[in-house]
Amino acid sequence: MLKIKLSKLPILFDALSDKNKLYIPADTKGGARFLQYENGMTMTKELNTVRSPKDLFFPQTENLMDFKLEGKKIEVIDTREECEDFVIFGVRACDVRSFEVLDRVFLSEPIDTYYKNRREHGVIVSLACNRPEETCFCSTFDIDCANPEGDVASYICGDEMYFEPLTEKGSELLLNLSCLSEGSEAPVYECKRNIYEIKSKLPLSTLSAEKFGKNMTEYFNSDKWDELSEACLGCGTCTFVCPTCQCYDIKDFDTGNGIKRFRCWDSCMYSDFTKMAHGNPRVSQKERFRQRFMHKLVYYPMNNDGLFSCVGCGRCLSKCPISMNIVKVMKKLGEGKDE
Amino acid sequence: MNNETLIPVIGVVTDIRIDTPDVKTFRVVTPDGNKPFEYMPGQCAMLSIPGVGEAMFSITSSPTNTEYMEFSIKKCGCLTDWLHKMEVGQYVTVRGPYGNYFPVETELKGKNLLFIAGGIGLAPLRSVINYCRANRDNYGTIDIIYGSRSKDDLVDYSEIINEWMTEAGVSVHLTIDREQEGWDGHVGFVPNYVKELNPDINKTVLVCGPPIMIKFTLNALKELGFTEEQVYTTMELRMKCGVGKCGRCNIGSKYVCKDGPVFRYDKLGALPDEY
Numbered sequence: 001m002l003k004i005k006l007s008k009l010p011i012l013f014d015a016l017s018d019k020n021k022l023y024i025p026a027d028t029k030g031g032a033r034f035l036q037y038e039n040g041m042t043m044t045k046e047l048n049t050v051r052s053p054k055d056l057f058f059p060q061t062e063n064l065m066d067f068k069l070e071g072k073k074i075e076v077i078d079t080r081e082e083c084e085d086f087v088i089f090g091v092r093a094c095d096v097r098s099f100e101v102l103d104r105v106f107l108s109e110p111i112d113t114y115y116k117n118r119r120e121h122g123v124i125v126s127l128a129c130n131r132p133e134e135t136c137f138c139s140t141f142d143i144d145c146a147n148p149e150g151d152v153a154s155y156i157c158g159d160e161m162y163f164e165p166l167t168e169k170g171s172e173l174l175l176n177l178s179c180l181s182e183g184s185e186a187p188v189y190e191c192k193r194n195i196y197e198i199k200s201k202l203p204l205s206t207l208s209a210e211k212f213g214k215n216m217t218e219y220f221n222s223d224k225w226d227e228l229s230e231a232c233l234g235c236g237t238c239t240f241v242c243p244t245c246q247c248y249d250i251k252d253f254d255t256g257n258g259i260k261r262f263r264c265w266d267s268c269m270y271s272d273f274t275k276m277a278h279g280n281p282r283v284s285q286k287e288r289f290r291q292r293f294m295h296k297l298v299y300y301p302m303n304n305d306g307l308f309s310c311v312g313c314g315r316c317l318s319k320c321p322i323s324m325n326i327v328k329v330m331k332k333l334g335e336g337k338d339e
Numbered sequence: 340m341n342n343e344t345l346i347p348v349i350g351v352v353t354d355i356r357i358d359t360p361d362v363k364t365f366r367v368v369t370p371d372g373n374k375p376f377e378y379m380p381g382q383c384a385m386l387s388i389p390g391v392g393e394a395m396f397s398i399t400s401s402p403t404n405t406e407y408m409e410f411s412i413k414k415c416g417c418l419t420d421w422l423h424k425m426e427v428g429q430y431v432t433v434r435g436p437y438g439n440y441f442p443v444e445t446e447l448k449g450k451n452l453l454f455i456a457g458g459i460g461l462a463p464l465r466s467v468i469n470y471c472r473a474n475r476d477n478y479g480t481i482d483i484i485y486g487s488r489s490k491d492d493l494v495d496y497s498e499i500i501n502e503w504m505t506e507a508g509v510s511v512h513l514t515i516d517r518e519q520e521g522w523d524g525h526v527g528f529v530p531n532y533v534k535e536l537n538p539d540i541n542k543t544v545l546v547c548g549p550p551i552m553i554k555f556t557l558n559a560l561k562e563l564g565f566t567e568e569q570v571y572t573t574m575e576l577r578m579k580c581g582v583g584k585c586g587r588c589n590i591g592s593k594y595v596c597k598d599g600p601v602f603r604y605d606k607l608g609a610l611p612d613e614y
Binding site: 064065067069072073074075076078105106108110112113114216217220221246247248249250252254259261263266268273274275276277278281282287291294295298299302303 | 390416584
């Protein structure tokens with residue numbers, strides 16, 4: 001276990017950002033978000049960022065390639081640049097798990113090389129959640145916010161921060177950092193004990209996902225979807241703040257001097273997501289709404305050894321303009337299904 | 340498959356055949372004159388005109404054709420309108436092959452085959468039919484039931500008349516929706532024609548066409564006594580990536596681009612009814 005005084009964190013940040021790009025959760029006018037560290041920047045006191053750190057691996061918009069058109073001819077131009085090593089500091093346990101959820105999509109055959117390239121260059125320093133909030137339900141998905149995964153796990157105990165390398169990449173990151181000193185494990189145990197105590201009292205601490213990940217057609221045909229989706233605006237906010245949503249669109253942009261092809265986040269909550277020349281198989285918001293939750297709670301786990309495509313970060317709970325969310329869906333769908 | 344699945348290769352359109360008032364068949368090779376890539380019957384490819392769009396099309400030529408790939412494309416949206424305006428020599432981008440294929444080397448081997456197509460649904464089946472014709476000894480009888488709105492809407496009529504109809508062991512049954520001058524063949528919808536023809540229920544069936552035609556044909560086959568395990572069909576949903584990641588063609592636990600487009604009917608029944 002290595003430690004540093006919180007007041008000395010800037011020294012650690014400067015040292016880390018010397019060798020790599022460093023991203024830390026910092027306050028902005030629009031709330032906390034992961035920003036590239038610059039000298040003088042401090043970590044937010046917020047529990048988590050408004051948007052998840054997924055766009056460091058899967059950017060909201062990325063240029064896949066360009067095309068040069070000349071008469072009837074087309075040339076494909078590979079626009080990819082070499083990715084630099086980078087560190088994401090202060091990632092919460094839920095968001096760390098979201099990377100595994102994304103990995104199973106992008107790193108399964110055929111591998112998405114754009115994603116893989118960034119993933120290989122990224123080192124994750126996670127941070128235990130000293131004060132999990134009312135909207136948190138990571139434990140529903142067997143995520144332990146007192147024991148976050150990642151390459152290095154970190155803990156804030158009093159006025160000190162402790163670091164425990166969990167992978168080779170993590171050990172390498174902490175090597176030769178003279179600002180860190182050896183620390184005992186006792187304060188970290190105490191910190192974890194406090195977290196468990198707070199967690200057990202949270203309103204969603206007993207929410208279970210056990211009923212999901214199976215019974216596909218039964219849930220699909222449930223008559224509860226009408227009521228659940230009735231007020232959905234189809235704004236897609238839930239998908240954009242969600243750390244595990246990974247649907248994307250591919251669009252071309254004519255620059256006047258060639259074509260740029262972009263990959264952009266998309267949402268199954270949008271009506272044109274499945275629209276084809278001859279019609280749309282998901283005719284109303286009910287079908288789109290159902291797709292999003294069926295995918296997270298049933299389809300994805302069916303394909304991924306029971307791993308859910310929700311990490312209980314609670315972002316959709318606090319951001320949905322009509323206060324609909326996956327917790328309400330789970331409770332409603334699960335009604336009367338106790339086994 | 341190309342390691343960079345989202346990055347296409349360049350194809351050149353070397354021939355354009357006008358099949359019907361709204362279907363054209365495009366022959367595509369690489370700029371140095373080769374077939375862009377190998378594939379199996381029923382597999383698809385992403386065709387694109389950068390700046391216009393990119394979409395998934397079934398490859399209609401047989402894999403046994405070593406020289407080029409062919410796509411029979413119906414004009415029905417932005418990209419297909421553009422493709423229909425192309426002239427020979429136009430470059431396109433092409434990537435693939437995507438999806439599974441009809442099990443020509445396993446489950447279909449040695450079977451008597453019944454192909455049922457409606458309209459542009461002949462495009463993917465044509466690949467299988469010609470693959471089976473090229474490997475004739477591996478399959479039993481070949482029956483083809485093909486229907487379209489009118490005589491003029493039958494795709495690649497000349498190949499049907501001049502090659503399929505004249506070949507021993509292949510029988511072709513054509514039908515059009517309404518009476519038409521100069522047509523002395525069968526008139527009526529495909530599902531009813533299937534019932535009238537009353538095919539031997541030991542055949543293995545491959546059905547392709549508009550969703551409504553597929554639904555009614557499957558019902559007709561069931562009435563005749565065919566089991567769900569004997570029937571293969573294809574599905575289509577909107578696609579962007581072709582590799583099961585963009586999420587668009589997700590239906591239940593399957594992705595049509597990766598786990599389909601070919602589904603045995605009994606497997607299809609286990610999926611949510613959302614296609």
